[in-house]
Amino acid sequence: MRLNRFSVLTLFYLLFLAACSSGGSGDDAPPISGGDDDPPPIPAPSSASLVFPEDDTECNTGVIDPNDDTKSTVTFEWNAAQNTDSYSVTVTNLNSGSSFFANSTTTETDIKIDRGVPYEWFVISRAQGTTETATSATFRFYNEGAGIENYAPFPAEAVNPERGANIDAASSVTLEWSASDVDDDIAEYEIFLNGGIEQDPTTSLGTTAETNLPDVPVTSGTTYYWKVKTTDSKGNSSTSEVFEFKVN
Incomplete structure (x- = not known):
């Protein structure tokens, strides 16, 4: 039996529909996993170890301000923390409750503070690509004051x-x-x-x-x-x- 031209076209159309149906559309295809191409997760930073000023001590190495001898600049130091790009330093005056803040990409920073006053300080470790942070221990110290022979206790x-x-x-x-x-x-x-x-x-x-x-x-x-x-x-x-x- 010979097929006319209309029958041939109809046959090709039905075969095309069957192929589309069995292959499925791109939207129905399962997601492609990243596999080895996925970037590794950003590790969380670790906490820094404070070095100076030491805990429960008198800091006597600050540089006195030549224009105001009630203040001195103290270099705060800590050890490098793993998986860390930068550090935020908080120094709090224990008499007034006011705080000073500084950011550093190294393991030290200079902060000008009052002399003869008790302080506490800690460091927060940060890393690019993650919102996770790590906080160090908190140290307390007295910033040396002029003519002070005996310091008041730290607040309990x-x-x-x-x-x-x-x-x-x-x-x-x-x-x-x-x-x-x-x-x-x-x-x-x-x-x-x-x-x-x-x-x-x-x-x-x-x-x-x-x-x-x-x-x-x-x-x-x-x-x-x-x-x-x-x-x-x-x-x-x-x-x-x-x-x-x-x-x-």
């Missing part, structure tokens, strides 16, 4: 309860803190505590030579605010930040 830090803690219902709590002094001559601590809405504690719980005060009465459902005044053998003193905790 809360240990228990931790600041902002929610603790289980109880009738009493042990307050615990840590403190240090360049001259290592802390004599006593005075503890202040208020419960309720008053956020600047003024009620003294007395003094102690220890770094804890046990059996402090508390009431469930109350938020407490407390602070520590640290005094050394020369009468120099410092007062901590206000710490907060809630008894559930």
